[in-house]
Amino acid sequence: MGWLTRLFPALAREPAAIPDDLWQSTLGQLPFLDRLDGNERSRLKGLCEQLLARKPLSGAGGFEVSDGIAVLIAAQASLLVLHLDLSLYDDLSAVIVFPDAFEVRQRHVDEAGVVHEWDEELAGEAVEQGGAVALSWFDVALQQEPGATHNIVIHEFAHKIDMGRGAANGCPPFLKGLHDPDELHDWPQVFSTAYDDFCERIDRLEDALPPDFDDDHPRHARLYDALAADLPLDPYASRDPAEFFAVASEAFFVAPQPLAAAYPAVYRKLAAYYRQDPLAMA
Ligand SMILES: [Zn+2]
Structure with missing residues (x-):
């Protein structure tokens, strides 16, 4: 260095x-x-x-x-x-x-x-x-x-x-003077509704996999990737609410369209939290 x-x-x-x-x-x-x-x-x-x-x-x-x-x-x-x-x-x-x-x-x-x-x-x-x-x-x-x-x-x-x-739970700390409590008070409801929906999408994806699914098998891996490509977020977001927040944050900054289309309320909360709007045209 x-x-x-x-x-x-x-x-x-x-x-x-x-x-x-x-x-x-x-x-x-x-x-x-x-x-x-x-x-x-x-x-x-x-x-x-x-x-x-x-x-x-x-x-x-x-x-x-x-x-x-x-x-x-x-x-x-x-x-x-x-x-x-x-x-x-x-x-x-x-x-x-x-x-x-x-x-x-x-x-x-x-x-x-x-x-x-x-x-x-x-x-x-x-x-x-x-x-x-x-x-x-x-x-x-x-x-x-x-x-x-x-x-x-x-x-x-x-x-x-x-x-x-404290421990990560998908609800980051709000800052006095920077965050509007009126805008963020329903954060837990908005995120848990989206998280539950995303977990259901993962359940449906898993139902579409063959019973002998093995992710080391190239054909199975290709099928999984094809099914996962339709998801608005990486499947890892279903692991727990903290991962959902971290994966949604990645999407928000790097590739926000699918997130905003599937979970517009989550996109708006993240925009209010980070005080940025990646989809807004300059
Ligand atoms: Zn993580």
Whole structure:
């Protein structure tokens, strides 16, 4: 990290200006930022500089984070709080970038009190209670391709916002003076109605799969992908309400049309929450 380590020595974390050529090349890699006007772009740059000054961003598993990678990640994380406040990331301790998907030990206690533990390969993870965001660079880079509808950086930072006041539950903290309580008071109802509907769509998708469905089988995998292509969100959104919020946030910023068409009330709540409207024509 040449420029960052030069400009952000460990003990003097004053925000430093991102060089203009680096900023322009970052914007060029993130087509979903094209909608931002000049003021928003300079605000985003300022947030990015503050975020990089406040939070350590480092590589793991032998991965070296270049200045370009650091700014690319920080720009996407800053997009969520562009019209909010960086205090939403107070709970974030660090950003850790792995070269590829990484294994995380998962633990779940079922209704009978039985503890299940397994290793899961993840492209990203947000750890609550002052934890870090971990990202797989392979997946971050893949999702910069034109036409990409997923964004692991936005996904994990949406979780981090959701974790701002306790465990992630799909209802992020509202900020005094920035959020209108009248506009957001019915958030839980709007999101749970959409979540229930989405889970029903997943049930119907699963009913259409053969009884011997095996996602390692190429023909089965193609059938699943074809059925999932008709969904307004990635199937992962059905996992729980916190994932629904994170996946909906990704869609909101990167590919909002299917979300707005299927769940217009969710789109409007996200627009009110993030105080941005990606579908509005400039
Ligand atoms: Zn998630």
